[in-house]
Amino acid sequence: MEQKFLDVMNDEGPVTIVTVNANPAGVVNTWMSYVKIDEDDNCLYIPAAGMHSIEEDFADDNTVLLTMGSKKVEGTAGPGAGFHVSGTGEFLSEGSEFTAMKERFPWIRKILKVNVDQITQKI
DSSP states (O other): OHHHHHHHTTSSEEEEESOOOOOEEEEEEEEEEOOOOTTTTTTTEEEESOOOHHHHHTTTTOOEEEEEEEEEEEETTTTEEEEEEEEEEESSSSSSSHHHHHHTTTTTTTTEEEEEEEEEEOO
């Protein structure tokens, strides 16, 4: 994962999570500070209190798109950098990642694991 993406993720702001197979598209949001980045496995772990709509969408196609950005990080044409993260998602309700995230966020019911296929800087 590129340093500029990691710099953006170190700021606080919203992350939009979109499933591409629903009609209309399923859309939920979370905060960048909630997202755990696992560079070794090239994935993101996101606490899920709700997210029922996108979990249901995964029954047919688990393709997911995330967007995030920060105006504090230099972008392609001045202040502000934004990224699209594409990959596949799965919801986990057990395991070491779930247990660790449940300790940090006791309100979660599951975690969304996003296996990252591509990170593209948009601005």
